[in-house]
Amino acid sequence: MQENLDISVFTALAPFSSFGSTRLRELLEYCHLETFDQGSDPFIGHPLPGQSVYLVRGELEVVYADGSHVLIHADSERARHPIGKRQPDIQSATALTRIKLLRVADDLLDQMVTWDQFLYHADGKASAVKVGLSASLKTTLYSGMFSAENLSGSPFAHLPSANIGKLLAKIEAIEVWDKEVIIREGDAGDCYFLIGRGRAQATRLQDGNRLLTGLKAGDVFGEEVLLSDTKRTATVVMKSNGVLLRLKMHDFLELMQEPMLHRIPYRDAQQKVSEGAVWLDVRHPPEYRYDKLPNAINVPLKDVHNVLGTLSKEPHYVAYCQSGRRSAAAAFQLRQAGYKVDVLENGLWSIPVLQ
16 A cells, blocks of 8 residues: 655665655655565565665565575664665565565666765855855755756756766756846757746747746756757746746757766776775765665765865776666766776666675
């Protein structure tokens, strides 16, 4: 049975606990809370692949393919992390009490963690939003252009993570005025906009009728130009003074190209580590402490710029995270600073059995 949930459910879960309340409220729409009766197997008809599933209430016994039995209680450290990740396949599970499970798509959660670390920990360096954007504009940017909805279905979902920092640095804040025409229906377009402050009105002609739409802070428009050479589909006029955040199409298209990174499969990475390379875990500390690789060191993506110059350049590093997304972004920054870094291809998700 599926039911409603609130953000208090997320407070103990990794990596949800790293998000601010705005981001957590966004996630509510994409997470599902399910209740199962005592004695039932919650994974029959509800497969795990592609999802992060957390036990948030009750007790659950899980039997893995290697014959091991694991008891998970909702108040335990194990329950702070997704069930079954980097372990043998689950053969069966039994709810020892009435339980509740939280589900969210792996890929969306991983994208949101990556973007969160760039935007909310930006400090004006190469990987950050340009100096000059206020905290409120950064928050608006995050909940507009880089909202959960956009990360799951817009062109931003396909942006190489190594280029996120450079993309953020390309975003411009421009002042606009009441009654100013920002774009006109039928004109060629070359920019994508988000309303940082103020109000606007969009109008477009459809079947001979003029359709009106109000736009407010956090709303985006002009997205049709990012990946296609199309004409503007609406006219947008400001209804107050304000600030727009603007991204030029040619900047976006340039950054859609994957930068040069050396990705290696797990077996090759293991060989390098045996020869002296160092595992570099770029996830949040709770994730690192729960299932780090042997002798790995932890430098969360949000802190990479802080260790440049203090992290030794002597060893070769193999960066990893859950999927390879955060580690690609971290490796790009480190390689630009002169470090020798490879990326574990597909991250820990490529290692099916706990090492």
